[in-house]
Amino acid sequence: MTKASFIPAPVVRRLSLYLRQLEALAPEHKPTVSSRELSVGLGLSDAQVRKDLAYFGQFGQPGIGYDVQALISRMRRILGTDRVWRVVLVGAGNLGKALLSYKGFKKKNFHIVAVFDADPEKVGKPATPDRSLAVQPLEEMAAVVKATKARLGIITVPAEAAQGAANRLIEAGVEGLLNFAPTVLNAPPHVVVSSVDLSVQLEQLSFQVNLSR
Amino acid sequence: MTKASFIPAPVVRRLSLYLRQLEALAPEHKPTVSSRELSVGLGLSDAQVRKDLAYFGQFGQPGIGYDVQALISRMRRILGTDRVWRVVLVGAGNLGKALLSYKGFKKKNFHIVAVFDADPEKVGKPATPDRSLAVQPLEEMAAVVKATKARLGIITVPAEAAQGAANRLIEAGVEGLLNFAPTVLNAPPHVVVSSVDLSVQLEQLSFQVNLSR
DNA sequence: AGGTGTGAAGGATTTCACAGCC
DNA sequence: GGCTGTGAAATCCTTCACACCT
Numbered sequence: 001m002t003k004a005s006f007i008p009a010p011v012v013r014r015l016s017l018y019l020r021q022l023e024a025l026a027p028e029h030k031p032t033v034s035s036r037e038l039s040v041g042l043g044l045s046d047a048q049v050r051k052d053l054a055y056f057g058q059f060g061q062p063g064i065g066y067d068v069q070a071l072i073s074r075m076r077r078i079l080g081t082d083r084v085w086r087v088v089l090v091g092a093g094n095l096g097k098a099l100l101s102y103k104g105f106k107k108k109n110f111h112i113v114a115v116f117d118a119d120p121e122k123v124g125k126p127a128t129p130d131r132s133l134a135v136q137p138l139e140e141m142a143a144v145v146k147a148t149k150a151r152l153g154i155i156t157v158p159a160e161a162a163q164g165a166a167n168r169l170i171e172a173g174v175e176g177l178l179n180f181a182p183t184v185l186n187a188p189p190h191v192v193v194s195s196v197d198l199s200v201q202l203e204q205l206s207f208q209v210n211l212s213r
Numbered sequence: 214m215t216k217a218s219f220i221p222a223p224v225v226r227r228l229s230l231y232l233r234q235l236e237a238l239a240p241e242h243k244p245t246v247s248s249r250e251l252s253v254g255l256g257l258s259d260a261q262v263r264k265d266l267a268y269f270g271q272f273g274q275p276g277i278g279y280d281v282q283a284l285i286s287r288m289r290r291i292l293g294t295d296r297v298w299r300v301v302l303v304g305a306g307n308l309g310k311a312l313l314s315y316k317g318f319k320k321k322n323f324h325i326v327a328v329f330d331a332d333p334e335k336v337g338k339p340a341t342p343d344r345s346l347a348v349q350p351l352e353e354m355a356a357v358v359k360a361t362k363a364r365l366g367i368i369t370v371p372a373e374a375a376q377g378a379a380n381r382l383i384e385a386g387v388e389g390l391l392n393f394a395p396t397v398l399n400a401p402p403h404v405v406v407s408s409v410d411l412s413v414q415l416e417q418l419s420f421q422v423n424l425s426r
Numbered sequence: 427a428g429g430t431g432t433g434a435a436g437g438a439t440t441t442c443a444c445a446g447c448c
Numbered sequence: 449g450g451c452t453g454t455g456a457a458a459t460c461c462t463t464c465a466c467a468c469c470t
Binding site for chain 2: 007012013015016017019020021024041042078079080081085087094095097098099101102104105107108110151152159175176177178182183184190192194196197198199200201202203204205206207208209210211212
């Protein structure tokens with residue numbers, strides 16, 4: 001593996017976008033793609049694409065470009081999605097259930113293997129219409145995470161319950177958290193946390209829209 | 214209004230986080246907060262908070278800090294959430310329905326006023342369990358957006374349908390789009406686009422988790 | 427010609443550090 | 449003593465531009 005000691009955050013964010021673009025244009029069966037072609041759709045410069053990819057070694061052919069399939073494989077390995085990631089979800093509310101039936105995760109090799117909720121009313125009931133998973137009580141988390149070898153957790157509980165859910169997940173041995181609750185999570189340094197606050201996204205829009213008038 | 218001619222993107226992103234922190238600590242009835250107190254929870258430096266706020270004028274008291282309530286009001290006005298934003302949603306699938314019943318939006322003054330879907334099977338059916346909104350056909354969009362004075366649109370359709378949905382929304386006069394489809398959207402410069410790709414979020418996690426071992 | 431990889435230059439953002447105010 | 453607002457310095461990131469490859 002390359003000496004990818006430290007990668008700037010903006011680069012990591014773009015990596016996923018490159019992969020998405022590549023996968024979108026793979027069906028066209030063009031064997032290669034240039035940094036320019038990759039960059040235009042994303043509103044970036046061609047130099048940026050080359051610099052970003054150069055963090056992980058050099059796999060372009062001067063005069064030709066990048067081999068699409070090879071680059072896809074390489075990017076998947078870099079991002080870690082060449083293998084299955086087992087994920088547990090805490091919070092069987094509306095958002096949690098929506099994520100459970102979201103097809104995109106499985107396509108990207110993220111498999112949700114268990115669902116937990118604090119509400120005794122929900123425990124035992126099927127978490128999805130297809131009844132593939134039943135909601136389990138929080139107490140089971142440690143055992144289930146261990147048994148399923150899940151390494152990631154998704155938090156879709158109310159803000160007040162988020163830190164508690166995070167603590168349990170961390171205790172159970174999860175290595176990364178995707179948090180949808182509108183609050184900051186504290187976690188030890190060996191646990192990676194990424195947050196999506198849906199209201200914040202809309203706020204960004206309302207700010208920008210107000211600016212342009 | 215202040216000469217907020219141009220605000221760097223990183224600053225805008227943090228603005229929402231400041232407001233969220235402030236709202237979280239408002240119930241404690243502490244009258245003021247220091248840049249340091251605001252910064253620690255978010256993992257930022259105190260200087261950063263002060264610099265960011267300084268873009269919009271100066272409302273701190275040396276030796277005291279910032280008046281919590283005043284800062285909240287000010288931030289809401291800056292972000293545009295001191296008024297109601299009417300929002301329409303396209304795509305009555307799982308994610309769309311989850312967003313419809315997400316309480317956080319209304320709390321932040323974002324009101325979803327209509328739901329559209331291309332599937333004739335879904336049209337006419339209630340979009341939420343509480344039956345407050347019925348799914349409408351895409352053809353109605355222009356008229357409904359006009360009638361409801363909606364200015365923002367949320368896209369929760371499959372990737373293949375996203376650009377089409379965006380075009381219709383733009384045509385109908387919407388000024389900002391929040392896109393959950395895993396694809397890049399093209400839009401004219403007067404329309405602001407913000408995207409959330411759920412799989413990309415998990416990919417970021419798998420990358421970071423792989424790094425730290 | 428068309429295209430990559432990369433030092434060097436340029437810009438943007440963050441941190442430092444301190445004068446000045448409460 | 450505590451804290452803000454802000455120039456100056458430092459750091460981080462992007463763009464330029466070109467040697468080199470096919």
